[in-house]
Amino acid sequence: MSTSREDTSQQTNPETTADHQAYERQLEEALKHEREYVDRLYGRLDELREENREKLADVRRTGSSGSHQNRSERDAYATFYEDRLGQLDAVDNRLVFGRLDLDDASTRYIGRIGLADENHERLMVDWRAPEAGTFYQATAFDRQGVQRRRHLILERRTLRNIEDDVLDPEFLEHEEVLHGEGALLAALNRKRTGRMTDIVATIQAEQDRIIRADLAGVHVVQGGPGTGKTAVALHRAAYLLYTNRERLQKSGVLVVGPSSSFMWYIERVLPSLGETGVVMSSLATLYPGVRAVPESDPRIGRLKGSLDMVAVIKKAVADRQKVPQKVQTLSVDSSRVELRPKQIKHARERARATGKPHNQARETFVKILVQDLADQLEKQLNESSGNDMDRSYLLEDVRQARDVRVALNLAWMPMTAETLVRDLLSKRHYLESAGAHLSEDDVEALLRPKDAPFTESDVPLLDEAAELLGDFEAAVGHTAARAAAERNSNLENATKTLENVDAALEEMGVNGVVTAEMLAGINETGATRMTAAEAANSDRTWAYGHVVVDEAQELSPMQWRLLMRRCPMKSFTVVGDIAQASAAASSTSWGEALEPFVEDRYRLDELTVNYRTPSQISEAAVSMARAAGLEVSAPRAVREGEWSPQVIATDDVLGTLSRRLRQDLDAVAGGLVGVIVAQPEYDDVVRAVSEEFSDLTGTSESALERQILVLTPWEAKGLEFDTVVIVEPTSVVEAAYGTVGDLYVSMTRPTQRLALIASRGVPAGLEQWTTDGRESPAH
């Protein structure tokens, strides 16, 4: 049963005034007690902050003297205290949110971090600790020793309300699906700010089971729109970092989402849960140093997304190890030597046989040929001078000779992945040779100017190429190799230091998060401070301990291949809705997506409750999708909305849009408005909306923190708004090559209001919600 301060009159319905008054008194007392406890927790938090500040000041006071080892240890401590302070600040808002009363008469408070008093007595349990699990999992069917679960509803530091679930068999109904309903609905009805917030206080049982699943293996979470997949994936990342600190702190966690707007939307969730060391990347930035643009032609996306590209890239690399047809005569100082195709072929075979990547195998290639040529030269010079020449001088002369360098480079050029892919896609002969299976039309479609920017579907090709080419820097100099060696030794130091830090942590009675990488980053030479995230992000070969993939239905086989490489342990949380897939190369089932990499060794769970979209709006979205033959699952909506969706047929799209936006701004005063429009109308709509609502309007190119955002369906993927206006639904469908997936996704973005404005026809299935704006303007 749920009871709360505000709803006592309706829900408990006390039979007599006396009962009612007694009840009120009890609640007042409970609130008073909880307020005192909340104050105590904040008091302890403030104390810890102060302690941290003092320790930081102490460390800083000791200055920069001492040995290198001492200095780097001190820097590591300083950074630890800085990070710890950052974490203590991050959890200040709604620090505590739950209390459990247990069968053994003990009480347990649940909050964002674990806290203990100065005598190491526990004050609050971290929500991720095993003892906190019952807060989310206990039901009246399975009490797990819990008598009462209390939700503490705070606004920043102030306790506003409490809400109890008494786990008594009489009040079983819906317990499994929704407990703490008041707290949940309050969270769901909150106005959207444009940034996703954490759901730590109201995680539901079916979500909690996924969040707390084991680290090992590939865990797929399938769920319709708004079922909390993103929220669950991020809370799972925080949970895994907490429970597998030892392992994940060394390797890190990577979170991947579809677009930069999506990454912006989710980027504050993990820090608010006290986790800052996670690497976040969109599909466009998975290859270090490249920020790719979207792939606008789905046909090209499909071609580049197919696993056939593995062989194409392999052949493209092999093609850059060339054997010329003619004998070359090369000058070495005043002598001449001959380089024959047969010699090159032989050196190539030996170099390939090393099994090393192109740039590293080149060393063998060069060494063999330089020796061959030096042999020739030695023979010539010995014959002409009659003296034995110094072999090492000869080798150096040959190596340095301009002709030799040019000839060897032409045969086996050290190369970056960027050069290889750029040449492959801009030079017909390379593409025709490497892509023998491609039709003439395919080749034509793939070819592009040399200076064209890299697209999202080039990213896995670059990664594939980099894998086969190896380290370019090391091949042409040694900077990268040296940096890597330095980094490794720093990592060792950092791990040692961390052991000391851990002891300090224990003493403080708190559990914190600091990683060896963070320390190693700090220890790196030079004054620049590099976080674990930055270090991992800039290193293509970094092996993450866990990878979270959101909107995973969009990934092409080549993108999956890249991600699998990023986590050799194959520990993944994969969340998505296969019905929402819109990318051209995406799969039609989880099996199709994953089996090439892990066969059937993945676990599939499903989320079934829609927390975002009110039922009327879900109904319209599902009706439209099904009318077009798209089989979508329709999760049960938690909320009834205030407003029915509206489809407005009109000749005056921009005028209607302007009127509707003004109504929306009124209806959800201060709320977030999303205008979703496909590419053909995008520029006109941005211009019109910006002119009228200049200070309020943003795009993914300009500002995302504005109140009205104009986005393409791809950019809106995964996001949510209080109210959504979709301009020209028919164009959204056409831009997705006649499929309704994007329109379905766009229709499921609002938490309150939805309008579609159409001058070019209304998609089937929406008749019941359509009004003809040509007769009466939007209302």
Ligand SMILES: Nc1ncnc2c1ncn2[C@@H]1O[C@H](COP(=O)(O)OP(=O)(O)OP(=O)(O)O)[C@@H](O)[C@H]1O
């Ligand atoms: N247990 C919960 N408590 C409070 N809010 C929740 C809970 N679960 C989900 N939500 C909220 O519901 C909304 C939808 O969640 P989320 O974006 O994670 O869903 P999704 O399944 O990823 O959606 P989509 O696939 O449509 O993008 C978010 O505002 C999220 O905060």
